[in-house]
Amino acid sequence: MWFKHLHLYRLHASTAIPAADLEAALAEQAARQPGGSEARRLGWCPPAGRAGTALLHELQGQRLMTVLRQERLLPAGVVREEVEERASDIEAREGRKLRRQEKQEIKEQVYEELLPRAFIRRQKVDLWWDTRRDLIAINSSSRKRAEEALDLLRETLGSLKVTPLATQTLPMRAMTHWLSDDQARPADLLLGDQVELKAKGDDGVLRARQVDLDSDEIQQLLAAGRQASRMALEREGQLSFVLHDDLALKSLRFSDALIDEAGEIEDDGDAILRLEADFMLMTQALADLIERLIEWLDGEAQHSTTQGVA
Structure with missing residues (x-):
């Protein structure tokens, strides 16, 4: 439990939410296996991993939550090869060149068929909420991943007024x-x-x-x-x-x-x-x-x- 990278955010007009209510809200958005047609899913998971079941740890106004990001890995090259093979078969059978729109439809079909069989990559992103200072810090090297975690928190709470922390001097x-x-x-x-x-x-x-x-x-x-x-x-x-x-x-x-x-x-x-x-x-x-x-x-x-x- 030692953060490696942090993106910092300021909460505005924040209303205190009791820990019990927050944990109940987190449970509504708890992580689960992506459906067959889902390329990506985010949900809350226990910060302690297999050692615990609590979705929230709070000590002296400091809150710890963890986002589990699950993404199906479907390499573009695999999709492209399958599309080319199917397109070639159709062109040989019908004796004509397929239009771009027809190839796009084949690509969408291939993607839908292969996605449920793709491997799933799992990544955890820790979120620290300092309720005393109205700050949120997200342990991620990527600003995009940090924003995804904020989006999940926003969805969990119903609203979230937040901006990246900024200072008078750049x-x-x-x-x-x-x-x-x-x-x-x-x-x-x-x-x-x-x-x-x-x-x-x-x-x-x-x-x-x-x-x-x-x-x-x-x-x-x-x-x-x-x-x-x-x-x-x-x-x-x-x-x-x-x-x-x-x-x-x-x-x-x-x-x-x-x-x-x-x-x-x-x-x-x-x-x-x-x-x-x-x-x-x-x-x-x-x-x-x-x-x-x-x-x-x-x-x-x-x-x-x-x-x-x-």
Whole structure:
């Protein structure tokens, strides 16, 4: 139970929903096997996996839920080969070339026939709801997958007013400033060893790993007009991460001290206790980081509109 990547969202005009009511709503949208004609299905599953049955874990206002994404894998090449074979048989039998519309109809028929026999890929996406701060964070490297999880939560609750977390100062501007001026860096923020620099023109993107970000080479690139679109950072004693220009936090790595602290908590071999202990320590560190991140970026931006209102 240690998140790897986070996309952050702000809840607007949120109304507190009791944990019991929320869990009942989650049960209405619980994960189940996709039907034969379904290419994809999302539903809620126990965060503890086989160790538990609860769809919701809540501790001190911190809620943990897990989306199970099931998708049937039907390679396009397999469909294409079957369509070509059937089309060739018809053309040979009838002595004519099939029209595009006829081939499209064959493709749809092949897809419908093969889909129920396709393998199913399962992926889990954890959702953390901080009810104290009206924040939702989704543990996924993909913004698209995060939005899918939000869509499921919206469907589960009936409505959800939410926007991606945004700050007064854009992350790209702040990262570029921190990189070019060491005096501008927050006292509790350390630079890591990787960066992505974007050019204003058509010179593309430059990615550097395991480099000294204070080196002359990096400073020369900044002087030439490049800006930092992602950068490895560390909050000393807590965790390291890569900040992206959309405020996503990726490649999260929690400090050894924090992991050791979690390991010292007695769980008597109970997987649920272990999950909840890790979750509480992790969310405390992440909540502190998010609050500091907003401060580093000169406060949260105000939104005049919201997205995802059902």
